Amino acid sequence: MSVRPAFQLGKYKIEAGTRQTVDLPVSTLSDHTPVSMSVHVIHGKKPGPTLFVSAAIHGDEVIGVEVVRRLLRTTGLNKLRGTLLAIPIVNSFGFMNHSRYLPDRRDLNRSFPGSSKGSLAARLADIFMNEIVAHSDVGIDLHSASFHRTNLPQIRLTPSKPETMALAKAFAAPLILTSKIRPNSLRQAAQEKGVDILVYEAGEGLRFDEMAARVGTAGIIRVMRHLEMLPAKSSAKARVDPIISSSSSWVRSPAGGLLRMFKSTGEEVKKGDILGMVSDPFGEIETEVIADVEGLIIGRTNLPVINEGDGLVHIAKVNRKIDTTATIDSMTTQLEQDPLFDEDEII
Known part of the structure; x- marks a missing residue:
């Protein structure tokens, strides 16, 4: 049997069946401290899709960082087909300063697709597009509400392909909200490159939320099973369909x-x-x-x-015929009583 080719990211090569954390250079601080964007690459032995999971594009949205940490601890990833690119902290500048923004007060998620000769935000966006999006088939971008606000766990998307809505349903957050794409967002830039993105919104900035973390981790794993990147499991599918809203x-x-x-x-x-x-x-x-x-x-x-x-x-706004309370309660109960992995693996 032929060996699957290595995955090239920056100057690094990750061999099939291995995993490695790669540091992509971004900039140098004013005190000469180098700053990089760290990507954990899991390159499966067998072929399959390439999925990226990113968090902390806004530096204060820490719940996504926790979701990525839990995802990477799951032992089931040793059976991965395809390639997983996990970026727990995209905006390390904002993350270190507990800030949504970059040092120049720019919003990274309004700076895509970026430019190699532009502002710091534009350069970071350009690196992400060329090194992450360009290598991927689909993405999941993890967010939370801004500081002092909280969000119900939800998926936001603007599907350009029917398969994207199918992925959103597989994720099985309580709510799917179809929304317009914001100009110069990662979602817009990626979709123009043919890569659809699920945006997961949950919890509050600078705060951990246990249910938001569980829904996010379980949702990503469900998507990976739907994409056949992980083996199917009978208990993985949600027992009820998410609530869908268009406004x-x-x-x-x-x-x-x-x-x-x-x-x-x-x-x-x-x-x-x-x-x-x-x-x-x-x-x-x-x-x-x-x-x-x-x-x-x-x-x-x-x-x-x-x-x-x-x-x-x-x-x-939701369909009046849907019992939203029962739907959310059912999803919560399933998540608490029937986790996708053992307790020590998901926490």
């Missing part, structure tokens, strides 16, 4: 003051429901926060001190 909107604060929330992520609300109350510090004036649409709460602020116009609650 969402934010309920914004009608006044500034102190917020008391009455609803949380994963709860279904009707138009006219009271979501919370905003009061002044003296308690003399209270203003109700009213849902202006019907749907599922997929994100919310965690800050009690808010200004007029701040986004408070993110609501996705």
